[in-house]
Amino acid sequence: MSPVLLAIISVTAIGLICAVVLAVASHFMGVPVNEKEVAIRECLPGANCGACGFTGCDGYAKALAEKEGIKTNLCVPGADAVAKKIADVLGVESEDVIEQVAFVHCAGDCYNHKQKHIYEGISSCRAAQMLYGGKGMCSHGCLGLGDCASVCPQDAICIENGIAHVDTRKCVGCGLCAKACPNHIIELFPDVTRVVVTCSNREKGASVRKKCSAGCIGCGLCARNCPQGAVSVVNNLAVIDYEKCIGCGVCREKCPTHAIRFADFSGRHRF
Numbered sequence: 285m286s287p288v289l290l291a292i293i294s295v296t297a298i299g300l301i302c303a304v305v306l307a308v309a310s311h312f313m314g315v316p317v318n319e320k321e322v323a324i325r326e327c328l329p330g331a332n333c334g335a336c337g338f339t340g341c342d343g344y345a346k347a348l349a350e351k352e353g354i355k356t357n358l359c360v361p362g363a364d365a366v367a368k369k370i371a372d373v374l375g376v377e378s379e380d381v382i383e384q385v386a387f388v389h390c391a392g393d394c395y396n397h398k399q400k401h402i403y404e405g406i407s408s409c410r411a412a413q414m415l416y417g418g419k420g421m422c423s424h425g426c427l428g429l430g431d432c433a434s435v436c437p438q439d440a441i442c443i444e445n446g447i448a449h450v451d452t453r454k455c456v457g458c459g460l461c462a463k464a465c466p467n468h469i470i471e472l473f474p475d476v477t478r479v480v481v482t483c484s485n486r487e488k489g490a491s492v493r494k495k496c497s498a499g500c501i502g503c504g505l506c507a508r509n510c511p512q513g514a515v516s517v518v519n520n521l522a523v524i525d526y527e528k529c530i531g532c533g534v535c536r537e538k539c540p541t542h543a544i545r546f547a548d549f550s551g552r553h554r555f
Contacts, residue, residue: 320373321349327369328359331437333458335360335384335472348374357381360472361456383475384457385549386441386450388432390425390469391482391542393445396498397422413466421495424467424485432461432470452549473549478526479536480547486519493541500543506535 325345332340336358338347347354348370357367357379364381371378403412403419409427417423426447433441433448440454441461448470450461462470469484481500485492489501502520514528515535522535522544536544 318346318349321345323373324348324370327362327366327373329362329366331361331456331458331460333361333437333460334463335457335459355379360384361458363456384459384472385452385455385475386432386457386459386461386470387473387480387547387549388426388448388450388470389480389482389484390447391498391545392420392422392425392496393447393498395445397425397446397496398494409464410466422485422492422499424469424487425483425496426469427467431464431466435460435464473547475549477546477548478529478531479524479533479544481522481524481543482545483521483543486521488520492520498541498543500539501541503540505538505540506544509534509538 325341328341328345330341334340336344338344338358344358348356356370356374356376359366359370360381360383362381363383364378367381368378398421399419400421401416401419403415405411405415407429409418409429409431412418412427412429413423418427420427428443428446428448430441430443430448433443437458437460438454438456440451440456441448442451443449448461452475457472457475459472462468462472467484473480482498483492483496483500485496485499489503492499492501500520500522502517502522504517506522507515507517511532511534512528512530514525514530516523516525522539524535533546536542536546
C-alpha cells in the first residue's frame, strides 16, 4: 500500500472515530434546550445593554422562561413592541414599557468651562480622568472625549463644543453610555417632559464659579421658591424630586446661573 493511500485511510478513520465520539457525547451530555427561552430570546433586540437588570438578553430570556414574576416590560430598548411579543410567548398580559433617554448632567462647554491644561494623550475620557481629572478646571463634568458616543449603538451621542449631547430622537435608553462615563454624569430619565439640573459639581459655590459659569452654586433659590417642595440642595448641588415635581419651571426661572433647564425628552428636541 502506498504511503499516500495509507495517510488518506488513517485520516478518514480518525475523522469517523471523532464523529462517533462527538455524537455519543452530544446524546448523553447535551443540555436540554428550553424552547420557551429560545422563543423569548428571538423577541429581544440583542443590545445586551443590561438595562433590564440581567446579564444581557440571554440572561433576561432565561429568567423569563424559568422564573415566575419576572416582568415582561424590562427591555427599554425594545419598548412596547418587544414587551408585547414576550407577553404573547408567555401567554400573559402585556405591560407598557417606560421609555427612557439619557441625559448629560453638564453644561460646561468650551464657552462656560475653563481649562487648566492641554490634553494630548489617548482620546479617551477614562484615560483623561486618570491624568489630573481631565483638561478642564472642573473635574466633575463632561470630559468631552466621547467614551459615551463610542459605545452608543444608535449613534445618538455626539460631542459639540467640548461636551456630550444626546439626540433623544435616536436614544433608546439602553444605558451603555451611563456605564461608560467615568465621571458618572449621564443618567437615564423616563421619556417625559421635566426640568433637569445641568451640573454635577458638588463643590462650594465660590469654587464652582471660578471653574464654570454654568455650574450650580448651591444658593438654594430653586429650593426656596419651589411651590411643591420638589427641589433641595444636597452637598452644594440642586436635586429634583420627580415624584413631587410638576414641571412648573419656577426653579429654572430663579436659578442665577441657568444650571436648571427645561428638558423635553419626548424626542422633539436635543439638549
